[in-house]
Amino acid sequence: MRTEAQAVxxxxxxxxxxxxxxxxxxAADDCGARSYIPPNWRTGAAGGWWQNNLPTGFVSMYNNTGTDIYDTPDAYSVDWDANWAPVRFWKVQCGNP
Structure with a gap:
């Protein structure tokens, strides 16, 4: 776990x-890094947010079958109303979508 200051x-x-x-x-910043969403993120309201500040990349989000269901826009982008219910994992992609 990171402290709030480390996360910022x-x-x-x-x-x-x-x-x-x-x-x-x-948080993730390594090209090709895959992060799995814990089950408790995907139950109930399943709300939250994401921000992409990767200088040369974006993030692909995948569902339970491994299908790419969403690619974030380039930096600097944000979604303050994210829905984690359909997301099983994300992967950092180098380059532009």
């Missing part, structure tokens, strides 16, 4: 996601 610093140049269900931020 990393989020300045990374992809960050937040679950309002559990009050946790996950």
């Amino acid at each position: 610093e990393l989020c300045a140049t990374a992809f960050c996601a937040y679950s309002s269900n559990v009050g946790v931020v996950q």
